[in-house]
Amino acid sequence: MGDKWTLLIVRDLVCGPRRFVELQRVLPGISTEQLRSRLNRMVADGLLTRQRYREVPPRVDYELTERARDLVPVIAALSRWGLRWAWGQPRPREAVDVGAVLRAAYGLCGEGPGAEGVVELRVDDRRFWLAFGERGATLSEKAPAGEPDAVIAGREADWIAALGPEARTAGLGVEGEPALVERALSAFAPGAASGRAAEHVA
Numbered sequence: 001m002g003d004k005w006t007l008l009i010v011r012d013l014v015c016g017p018r019r020f021v022e023l024q025r026v027l028p029g030i031s032t033e034q035l036r037s038r039l040n041r042m043v044a045d046g047l048l049t050r051q052r053y054r055e056v057p058p059r060v061d062y063e064l065t066e067r068a069r070d071l072v073p074v075i076a077a078l079s080r081w082g083l084r085w086a087w088g089q090p091r092p093r094e095a096v097d098v099g100a101v102l103r104a105a106y107g108l109c110g111e112g113p114g115a116e117g118v119v120e121l122r123v124d125d126r127r128f129w130l131a132f133g134e135r136g137a138t139l140s141e142k143a144p145a146g147e148p149d150a151v152i153a154g155r156e157a158d159w160i161a162a163l164g165p166e167a168r169t170a171g172l173g174v175e176g177e178p179a180l181v182e183r184a185l186s187a188f189a190p191g192a193a194s195g196r197a198a199e200h201v202a
Helices: 006-012 020-026 032-044 072-086 098-108 156-163 178-188 196-200
Strands: 048-053 059-064 117-123 126-133 136-140 150-154 173-176
Touching: 006 020, 006 032, 006 072, 006 098, 020 032, 020 059, 032 048, 072 098, 098 117, 098 126, 098 136, 098 156, 098 178, 117 178, 126 178, 150 156, 150 178, 156 178, 173 178
Parallel strands: 117 150
Antiparallel strands: 048 059, 117 126, 126 136, 150 173
16 A cells, blocks of 8 residues: 555545556656556555456547445545645646546545435536535536536636635635535535535525
8 A cells, every 4th residue: 555656546446447558648757667566466455346348449438446445535635634634725737637536535535424316526627526425425427417507617727726724715606506516626625614605606
């Protein structure tokens, strides 16, 4: 678990299976050989399943096992620690992947009573769907059937401000069920003032 890439691979498979090339895309800095070696080891350790398809070119999907999914709250806790103690304004030319932050932090949406439904998170042209239910929340990058119950949208810069220590959510546009908006924002930006989401609901 202490390997440089293992928890990042778990983080980036939270939303569902990915192909090898997709993992390369969301894990900048990892070499082809490093990724292949790490995936093979994680399959052998029971953290991932590997599904091969008879297609041209060959297609292989990797997916988290239940054992690996038990690590999601650990990743979420590490993410929250980083947001609280190590987060600052991006340095010049530093890239911030808001999608990676959302995939790491969604495990903070714990179980318990609260509004249920689907919140669509829009980061520029990327979409994530956060579904709240009796057993907590799930995050997906594939659109569910039907319309979302709420939408939170903004540019990447707006999300960076919302996810930062000051939780500046004013730049995010929101609509739909206020209780769901509040639940999503309180998970990703716990410093946001209570009821702030409702002020922006259209």
